[in-house]
Amino acid sequence: MGIVSTFRKSLARSALGAVSGLLAGYTALAVAELAASLIRPQAGPVTVVGGAAIDRTPAAVKDFAIRTFGENDKVVLQLGILAVLGLLGVILGIVSLRYRRAGAAGVLIFGVIGAAAALSRPDTQGVADALPSVAGALAGAAVLYLLAGKLNSGSSPAGAEADGSGWSRRGFLTAASVTAVAATGAGALGRALIGKSGQGATASRAAITLPAPASAAPALPAGAQLKVEGISAFTTPNKDFYRVDTALVVPKVDADTWRLRIRGKGVTRPRTYTFQELLNRPLIERDITLTCVSNEVGGPYIGHARWLGVRLDDLLKECGVKAPSQGGKADQLVARSVDGMTLGSPVEDVMDGRDAILAVGMNGEPLPFDHGFPVRMLVPGLYGYVSACKWIQEIELTTFDSYDPYWVKRKWARKAPIKTQARIDTPKPFGRPTGELVTVAGVAWAQHRGIDRVEVRVDDGPWQTADLAPQANKDTWRQWSFPWKPTPGGHNLTVRATDGTGQVQTEERTRTIPDGASGWHSVFVTT
Ligand SMILES: Nc1nc2c(c(=O)[nH]1)N[C@H]1C(S)=C(S)[C@@H](COP(=O)(O)O)O[C@H]1N2
Ligand SMILES: [Mo]
Numbered sequence: 400m401g402i403v404s405t406f407r408k409s410l411a412r413s414a415l416g417a418v419s420g421l422l423a424g425y426t427a428l429a430v431a432e433l434a435a436s437l438i439r440p441q442a443g444p445v446t447v448v449g450g451a452a453i454d455r456t457p458a459a460v461k462d463f464a465i466r467t468f469g470e471n472d473k474v475v476l477q478l479g480i481l482a483v484l485g486l487l488g489v490i491l492g493i494v495s496l497r498y499r500r501a502g503a504a505g506v507l508i509f510g511v512i513g514a515a516a517a518l519s520r521p522d523t524q525g526v527a528d529a530l531p532s533v534a535g536a537l538a539g540a541a542v543l544y545l546l547a548g549k550l551n552s553g554s555s556p557a558g559a560e561a562d563g564s565g566w567s568r569r570g571f572l573t574a575a576s577v578t579a580v581a582a583t584g585a586g587a588l589g590r591a592l593i594g595k596s597g598q599g600a601t602a603s604r605a606a607i608t609l610p611a612p613a614s615a616a617p618a619l620p621a622g623a624q625l626k627v628e629g630i631s632a633f634t635t636p637n638k639d640f641y642r643v644d645t646a647l648v649v650p651k652v653d654a655d656t657w658r659l660r661i662r663g664k665g666v667t668r669p670r671t672y673t674f675q676e677l678l679n680r681p682l683i684e685r686d687i688t689l690t691c692v693s694n695e696v697g698g699p700y701i702g703h704a705r706w707l708g709v710r711l712d713d714l715l716k717e718c719g720v721k722a723p724s725q726g727g728k729a730d731q732l733v734a735r736s737v738d739g740m741t742l743g744s745p746v747e748d749v750m751d752g753r754d755a756i757l758a759v760g761m762n763g764e765p766l767p768f769d770h771g772f773p774v775r776m777l778v779p780g781l782y783g784y785v786s787a788c789k790w791i792q793e794i795e796l797t798t799f800d801s802y803d804p805y806w807v808k809r810k811w812a813r814k815a816p817i818k819t820q821a822r823i824d825t826p827k828p829f830g831r832p833t834g835e836l837v838t839v840a841g842v843a844w845a846q847h848r849g850i851d852r853v854e855v856r857v858d859d860g861p862w863q864t865a866d867l868a869p870q871a872n873k874d875t876w877r878q879w880s881f882p883w884k885p886t887p888g889g890h891n892l893t894v895r896a897t898d899g900t901g902q903v904q905t906e907e908r909t910r911t912i913p914d915g916a917s918g919w920h921s922v923f924v925t926t
Contacts, residue, residue: 412550413493415571419546420492422578423506423539424484429586431513431535436592441520441738442528444513444535446647449476451516453645458809458912465693465700470642477647484509495547502547503540510536521739542578549574597651604772607654607765609707613681616705620869625878627840629825633871633878634686635702637762642769643691643700643783645805650737650790654765654773659757663796665728667719674773677759680709685754685779688846688876690817692782693911697822697920701844703876706777707760712750714757720796722750729796733804734776734788741804742788744778745814746796753779753847754874757791779874780847782815782915812914819845819904821853821879821896821920828922832885837926839865839892840880849873849899855881856893865894873899885926893921 428444435443453461453476464472487509495502513532517523549571624633632639654674662669684707691700721727723746731743749755755778758766766772771789778786784806799813807813821843826832843850849870854862868878883892895904908918 412496415550416493416496416547417489418492418575419495419543419550420488420490420502421485422546422575422582423492423543424488426542426578426582426585427506427509427535427539428484429535429582429589430538431531432589433585433592434531434534434589436589436596438527438530439524440593440596441522441648441650442517442524442531443648444509444516444532445477445480447516447520447528447532448513449473449480449647450520450645452476452480453647454521458811461809462693462911465643466695469699473647491543492547495543496550499544499547499551503544506540506543507536509539521741522737542582546571546574546578599653599655600651600768600772603654604765604768609760609763609765610678610682612684612707614683616684616686617872619686619871623868623871623878625840625868625880627825627838627880629827630840630878630880631824631842633703633876634762635704637704637764637767637770640702640704640761640770641691641700643693644789645740646738646790649768651768652737652773652790657773657792659774659792659794661714661718661720661794661796663729663733663794664798665720666796668717670718672714674759677709677757677774680713682707682759683710683754683756684760685756685874686871687754687777687779687874688844689777689783689787690820690844690846692784692811692815692915694820694916695911696820696908696916696918697922698916701842701876704761705763706756706758708756708758708774708777711755711757711776711778712752715746715750715794715796720746720750723747725750729798731797731799731802733795733797733802734791735793735795736771736788736790737792738790740788740790742776742785743799743802743804743807743813744776744781744786745799748781749778755779755786780816782817784811785813785815810913815914817844817846818915818917819843819848819850819896819898819902820917821894821904823892823894823920823922826892826922826924828924830922830924832924832926835884837883837885838880839883839894840878841894841920842876842878843894843896844876845896845898845904846874846876848902850877850896851899851901852897853877853879853881854895854897855883856895857883857885858891862895887926889923889925891921891923893919895919 431444468475491502491505514529517528659672688703694700723730732746733743776788822841824841843853853865865879865881897903
């Protein structure tokens with residue numbers, strides 16, 4: 400036998416080893432998916448490892464991911480995990496050709512990593528969460544061991560290669576096909592069951608009829624929405640509302656079994672509320688604009704909605720809570736979600752009379768699952784990460800000294816009022832607007848202080864006052880426009896706002912970390 404032919408045979412065998420490794424990984428994930436569907440969708444290995452990765456990602460990298468991949472950041476992360484698993488599967492498959500036990504043992508190590516990640520999740524339900532990873536790894540290891548055996552055995556007379564290279568092609572192909580089919584079946588069954596597991600929650604949402612508010616939001620003032628091509632919608636449709644959270648699997652909470660607990664320092668009457676109990680209270684409807692601290696100057700992570708909910712200060716008073724200025728012992732309110740996220744807000748802000756709410760409705764419908772169904776918190780004027788807990792299940796009164804919530808542990812500021820910002824929506828960066836008159840327009844926001852003035856500057860020219868649309872209320876953004884007669888050529892358009900306290904938006908550029916980006920938004924256009 401020639402050297403070339405020997406080389407080819409060993410290459411072919413390595414390729415089959417790689418296929419075995421990939422099949423082992425595929426089986427492991429499929430079996431884990433099936434096990435997770437029986438235990439908890441959130442306990443699947445890719446989800447727990449992804450969640451652990453998110454929690455350990457430095458703030459700067461996370462910010463980069465949000466910036467670069469936007470709301471696809473989670474898909475990118477999961478594809479990354481699958482790519483790494485695939486590569487390691489290939490390596491283990493090739494290793495198993497020589498060291499059959501070592502290959503299988505390698506797969507088991509992944510089970511241990513998955514199990515450890517599952518148990519370290521803040522929302523872990525205990526050892527059961529480790530089972531999907533363990534079951535998947537056992538199945539994967541068994542598959543690799545079996546297939547490696549087929550690639551090494553030459554004893555089967557029917558399938559052995561005539562040249563006596565020592566393995567059974569037919570035996571391998573049969574085992575590999577059966578494995579692929581079985582794993583695909585297990586995975587599909589798991590998916591189907593996971594789909595079903597959210598059905599109770601979906602049905603509970605469909606059954607909700609939101610009551611009319613006791614205090615309705617005033618109609619938006621005529622003209623709050625400017626009729627300018629390319630400007631943001633004043634009210635962001637739910638499907639377009641930005642989404643920022645750490646949840647790889649969106650929690651599907653059944654409103655009928657949902658409970659909210661209020662407890663902690665200075666809570667003289669701890670209480671648990673059901674969803675129906677919240678709906679039975681007088682509801683308020685409010686226009687509130689929500690912004691993410693990760694929003695860059697000119698960025699998209701801001702949205703406006705008309706929310707329906709109960710006043711949070713009423714609930715807190717019912718439980719005996721007092722604001723610090725009234726002698727209350729707790730200065731931090733920590734909201735905890737069903738997925739273990741924690742967000743801390745100043746008790747003083749929540750109880751100072753502003754419209755801090757536990758929202759049940761968003762733009763006329765129950766909260767979408769992505770936005771926190773059945774109940775989320777909102778505090779006008781504060782960035783989302785210190786106020787807007789989605790899928791909330793507990794409110795704990797504590798102090799800033801004694802407890803750091805999730806993002807604060809990751810170097811974000813303890814307190815984060817929203818910074819004054821203005822954004823040019825139109826013309827777009829590097830746009831080529833035509834016509835003698837170009838309408839420059841956009842939005843400006845300084846929630847809970849309101850917007851008093853917006854100015855536009857062309858190149859290094861003087862600041863010129865823009866036309867303001869009416870302000871809906873000081874917790875919302877405000878639209879503005881500026882009629883511009885351009886001269887031919889390239890121009891830099893810059894905008895800045897002045898808030899309701901008379902403070903002009905700072906020019907100083909800061910990063911989003913630790914308490915939100917500042918600086919003026921500019922776009923370059925050619926006319
Ligand atoms: N449970 C939970 N709530 C959360 C978050 C999260 O990761 N988990 N992210 C917060 C952040 S950073 C923001 S900006 C808002 C975003 O709300 P949205 O996705 O409805 O726009 O939700 C907040 N509430
Ligand atoms: Mo955020």
